[in-house]
Structure formats: C-alpha cells, structure tokens
Amino acid sequence: MLIEQQKSLLDYNTFHIDEYARYFTTVQNEKELQLVLESEIAKEQELFILGGGSNVLLTHEVNGLVIRNQMKGIEIIYEDDSIAKVKFQAGESWHHCVLWCVEQNLGGIENLSFIPGTIGAAPIQNIGAYGAELKDVFVELEAMHICLKQRKVFMKNECNFGYRNSIFKTEAKGKYIILSVTLQLSKKPQFNTSYGHIQDELNSMGVTELNLKAVSDAIIRIRQSKLPDPAMIGNAGSFFKNPSVSESEFEILHKKYNDMPFFKNNEAVKIPAAWLIEHCHPDNALSWKGYRELNFGVHIKQALCLVNYSDANGRDILGLSERIITSVQQAFNITLEREVNIW
Numbered sequence: 465m466l467i468e469q470q471k472s473l474l475d476y477n478t479f480h481i482d483e484y485a486r487y488f489t490t491v492q493n494e495k496e497l498q499l500v501l502e503s504e505i506a507k508e509q510e511l512f513i514l515g516g517g518s519n520v521l522l523t524h525e526v527n528g529l530v531i532r533n534q535m536k537g538i539e540i541i542y543e544d545d546s547i548a549k550v551k552f553q554a555g556e557s558w559h560h561c562v563l564w565c566v567e568q569n570l571g572g573i574e575n576l577s578f579i580p581g582t583i584g585a586a587p588i589q590n591i592g593a594y595g596a597e598l599k600d601v602f603v604e605l606e607a608m609h610i611c612l613k614q615r616k617v618f619m620k621n622e623c624n625f626g627y628r629n630s631i632f633k634t635e636a637k638g639k640y641i642i643l644s645v646t647l648q649l650s651k652k653p654q655f656n657t658s659y660g661h662i663q664d665e666l667n668s669m670g671v672t673e674l675n676l677k678a679v680s681d682a683i684i685r686i687r688q689s690k691l692p693d694p695a696m697i698g699n700a701g702s703f704f705k706n707p708s709v710s711e712s713e714f715e716i717l718h719k720k721y722n723d724m725p726f727f728k729n730n731e732a733v734k735i736p737a738a739w740l741i742e743h744c745h746p747d748n749a750l751s752w753k754g755y756r757e758l759n760f761g762v763h764i765k766q767a768l769c770l771v772n773y774s775d776a777n778g779r780d781i782l783g784l785s786e787r788i789i790t791s792v793q794q795a796f797n798i799t800l801e802r803e804v805n806i807w
C-alpha cells in the first residue's frame with residue numbers, strides 16, 4: 465500500500481483541474497482498503513473518496529487523504545430464463561459495464577450509455593439519462609462504514625433514491641465507501657426509445673430491428689453530438705440539477721414565457737435548467753450559453769455544462785456558477801442547485 469504526498473489530481477478529475485491532494489492512494493481490493501483505513505494517516509486525516517472524478521469540482525488543495533477506488537470485477541450472481549443479477553465492483557468504469565451488458569444481451573442500462581464515472585459513484589447521485597435511472601435496475605450495494613470499518617448491505621428501499629439524489633448525498637454522506645453494486649438486468653429487453661431524439665437517431669442509423677447495441681450506439685451518438693467529451697474539454701456533465709416548481713408557480717412563469725419547455729410529474733413541474741440559463745443573461749444581448757472567459761465558460765451546445773478550456777482553476781468555475789445562479793434567481797425566481805460536488 466502506497467500513500468503518496470502532495471499528489472496532483474489533474475489526471476483524476478474530468479474537469480482537468482490541477483489541484484493537489486495532501487495524501488493520495490489507490491485501492492484495488494477490499495484488503496487494500498482495510499490497510500489504508502487502519503493507517504495512521506487515515507486516522508488523522510479527513511477522507512475523500514474518488515471514483516472516476518466525473519462529478520467533482522476541485523476548488524483548492526484537498527486537505528486530507530484521497531482514496532481512489534479501483535476495485536474491479538463483474539460477476540453474474542444469479543440468473544434464470546428472464547433475468548440476471550450482476551455484481552459489479554465499484555471501481556469498474558460505468559460505460560465499460562454498460563458495454564459488457566450489451567454484449568451479454570442483458571438489457572436495462574443501455575440508455576445510460578457513455579456516462580463518465582465509475583459504478584460505485586452511480587448510486588450516489590442515482591445517475592439518469594434518456595428516460596432511465598439507475599434505481600430502475602438497482603438491487604443492492606455493499607459499502608464499508610469508514611469509522612466502524614464494517615460492511616453493510618444497502619437494499620434499494622434503504623437508499624432513498626430520488627432525482628439525482630440518494631442517502632449517500634444526505635444522511636450517509638461521507639460515511640461509507642461503496643464496494644460493489646448489484647443490478648438486475650433483463651434477458652428479454654424492453655426497449656425505451658421514446659425519450660427525445662433516440663428514435664430519430666435510430667432512423668438515421670438505418671436501424672429497422674431494435675437491439676441493445678443499436679440503442680446504446682444511438683445514445684452514444686446523441687451524447688457525442690451534444691455534450692463535450694471530457695477527454696477533449698474538461699467538464700463534469702450537468703453542473704446543475706433541473707429544478708421543479710409547483711403547478712401554480714409554473715402557470716405564472718408559463719404565461720410570461722410560452723416557449724419554456726417543461727415536464728409534468730405528479731404535482732410538480734420540472735423545467736430544464738439549460739433553458740433557464742440560456743434565457744437569463746443580465747445583458748439581454750448576450751446568453752450564458754456559449755459564454756466564455758479566457759479558459760472557462762458555458763458549453764456552446766448545452767447550457768447546463770460548465771467547461772474548462774485549458775488550465776482554469778475551480779474557483780473561477782465555481783464563481784461562474786454563482787453568477788449563473790444569481791441570474792436565474794433574478795430572472796425567474798428559481799434557485800438552481802448544483803449537481804456537481806464541490807471540494
């Protein structure tokens with residue numbers, strides 16, 4: 465077990481922010497994790513758990529011990545004629561797991577193709593895209609309580625999943641390290657192509673008979689066309705959550721802005737934060753969408769995505785997010801919440 469000091473996190477966060485960790489280590493299995501947790505450094509320092517670094521903005525040196533979870537392994541733990549339960553170790557790349565399922569003809573997560581990050585991070589924010597959410601296929605996860613150094617299994621109903629939310633962002637925040645995640649996948653996939661432009665993309669690909677690979681490929685193509693590739697431009701996907709307002713608040717807004725898109729769910733109405741951001745720059749001649757300062761800004765094709773063009777620091781990006789929150793608040797009286805974790 466090697467615990468490094470003053471380690472640059474540049475290669476470990478998709479925003480490509482060059483901040484240092486006071487201490488840094490990588491764990492490949494549970495034994496290594498146990499050893500790290502028993503070390504003097506772990507006992508003295510605040511712990512920060514890093515998966516793929518795809519949902520974090522580093523705003524200063526991380527004053528503690530960063531543990532990068534690289535536990536690998538995929539195992540079918542149960543199967544019958546119609547389903548398979550698959551246990552994924554937390555350090556596996558999410559997209560690699562999606563491709564593995566597609567190859568095995570196991571359906572359920574193909575609409576979540578090409579999301580950066582690890583399996584272990586997926587339940588924390590209940591990742592979602594194109595009409596699917598992790599919670600739809602989630603069975604259970606195993607986690608290690610950091611202080612007690614004991615394993616605990618969290619069943620689905622204990623995770624309190626919500627829109628981009630779970631117990632690991634609320635009561636259990638910072639208390640556990642996720643070790644593995646078990647998902648239930650279908651051997652008789654039901655395709656969900658009704659969201660957004662999936663069907664158009666399948667048509668333009670010339671797909672006449674649906675299969676998991678075609679749906680996954682369509683999602684990859686849509687994401688590549690709309691979202692910046694973190695390998696090219698630093699970013700962490702959606703920086704903000706889509707806000708919900710009550711029906712009565714929505715009626716008032718909709719009278720004023722007839723073209724405001726919306727999605728009704730139960731009593732609440734969800735409004736795309738991207739639209740709000742695009743339509744609220746304090747100078748009416750400008751838009752936050754595509755707004756750029758020297759080395760950071762708002763992506764030109766997706767107003768929800770803040771980007772680092774080269775060597776921006778996290779404080780500048782955080783400052784931009786604050787200015788955007790103020791603009792949206794002033795224009796629409798809606799308070800945007802950040803989706804990205806600020807370190």
Ligand code: EPU
Pocket residue numbers: 592593594595660690691700701702703704705706725736737738739740742753765766767768803
């Ligand atoms: N829109 C704009 N301006 C933009 C982009 C979008 O006005 O710059 C409007 C359009 O009306 C569009 C609507 O917003 O119809 C919704 O846009 P989109 O389908 O691109 O989705 P989103 O609400 O912006 C959410 C997720 C994404 C996910 C997509 C697709 C959140 C915070 N984000 O974005 O997730 O990929 O739906 O399902 O819920 C992520 O979490 O990192 C992420 C990328």
